[in-house]
Amino acid sequence: MEQLIQQSDSQPSVNGLQQQTETGSFSIAQFPSDFGLTKSIRRQLRKNEVSATTKHKSVLPDLHEGEVKKLLGAMKSEEALLRSREELRQISKQLLTIQENERQRIAADLHDGIGQSLSLIKLSLESVMQQVVTGERREAVRSLQQLSHKVKETMAELHRTTMDMRPAMLDDLGIIPTLSWFFREFESAWHDRKVEKDVSIAESDVPVPLKATIFRILQEAMNNIVKHARADSIHVSLKRTGDILQLSIADNGRGFDLSAASARRGSDRGFGLFTMKERARSSGGSFEMQSALESGTRILVSWRFANHTDGEFSDRSGRARNLSNV
Ligand SMILES: Nc1ncnc2c1ncn2[C@@H]1O[C@H](COP(=O)(O)OP(=O)(O)OP(=O)(O)O)[C@@H](O)[C@H]1O
Ligand SMILES: [Mg+2]
Known part of the structure; x- marks a missing residue:
């Protein structure tokens, strides 16, 4: 007893x-x-x-x-x-911390990136005004040309920051063009990492609410590969087989000890793996991760269609979920 x-x-x-x-x-x-x-x-x-x-x-x-x-x-x-x-x-405590960290990161990005650029633009404008007042026309034109370039760069930075928050492309064009864009950006930033892509789905195979989930999971998995894996080859696949939609991200990097990583506490512990799992779970999917030291890591997320109607999935327990409510 x-x-x-x-x-x-x-x-x-x-x-x-x-x-x-x-x-x-x-x-x-x-x-x-x-x-x-x-x-x-x-x-x-x-x-x-x-x-x-x-x-x-x-x-x-x-x-x-x-x-x-x-x-x-x-x-x-x-x-x-x-x-x-x-x-x-x-x-919910962890989710709040994640949200808070994300806000802090965005605030820091805005402050250090766009904030600094705007301060520089303001200073340059003041100096152009001075040049106009003192009749230094040629210098003023040259400064304005530099300023125009700086404004263009700041706009690009703003675009990158907002894309990071939620790629507008996902809403406007869909998951397939967004993934193509993401891979292009990734490969141009990381030349030494080869990405093999196998995205054999139609846009209509992915219910609307799942699009952002898939994108966010992929984004974090790829960030982790860059940060931790030391991989030179990455394989990403997104396909639908029968009533299962499956996202897989595998690298050939150094791998890690999953139980040691989940046993970490405090500031030592990252949020990425937890967030990926939560995103998968709360959208009715299942999340699996395998990793072997010196062989690499693989993440597999699957969603099961309850029937063949778009937007209807079921989780592992067979309960149907209408993804438009997720
Ligand atoms: N693809 C990978 N290859 C090797 N190690 C990995 C990989 N993905 C995750 N890890 C290990 O798992 C740990 C936890 O990852 P997680 O994404 O949760 O945190 P993080 O990346 O350290 O921080 P955050 O995601 O919060 O910025 C990492 O610190 C790293 O040791
Ligand atoms: Mg991470």
Whole structure:
């Protein structure tokens, strides 16, 4: 009976209950009214509580076997509920931290990139005004030409930052042109990494809400490859086989120890893997990751169509999800 439940803090547990009844500190009040105890168990416990506090006896032995079972059943469901509530709390805490970090990163990008460029443009404009006032026409024209170039660069930077937040292309043109654009940008930034692409789907194979999810997962997986993998070859595939839509990203890099990475805590722990998993899970998909030291890493995300109508997927448990609500 004692091994059945291990519970912490102020919540009732069988261990705690036994100890409390032995020391006479047991109180029925510790069971919340919605705890699931039947009236008769409550009555019995209350009766035993009085005798236990006076005689230092256990509360439990006086209950019938069926009642003890019910009590344990109620404790177990409460325990499971508390655990899933705690998990949910942890997940939403992590999501908030991710959101906060993302905001900080965007703020830093805007401040250091576009903010600095605008300050420089303002200074240059002031100096052009000075040149106009003092009649240095030729210098003023040259400065204005440089300024025009600087404004163009800043516009490109703004474009890059907004693309990073949400590529407008995804909404305007769809996932396939966005992926082509992404691979082009990636290859032009990282010449030494060969990307083999196998995107054999039609635009209509991907429900609208999944497009951003796929793009974000790919973006983080590719960032991780650049940051950590030391790979020279990457294979990306996005295909639909029957009722399964599958995204796979594999590299031939140095790989890593998955359990060691997930055991990291605090500032040492990144958010990318967690976010990819959460994106996959919350869109009704399944997420798998394999990694072997010196052989590389592979991420596989799959979504199952509940039927062949666009927008309907089911998760692994077979529950249908309408992706337009995700
Ligand atoms: N493709 C990969 N190859 C080798 N190691 C990887 C790869 N992807 C992830 N890792 C390892 O897993 C760890 C966790 O990755 P994760 O994306 O969660 O965090 P991060 O990239 O360190 O930080 P963040 O994503 O928050 O900027 C990394 O620190 C790295 O050690
Ligand atoms: Mg990362």
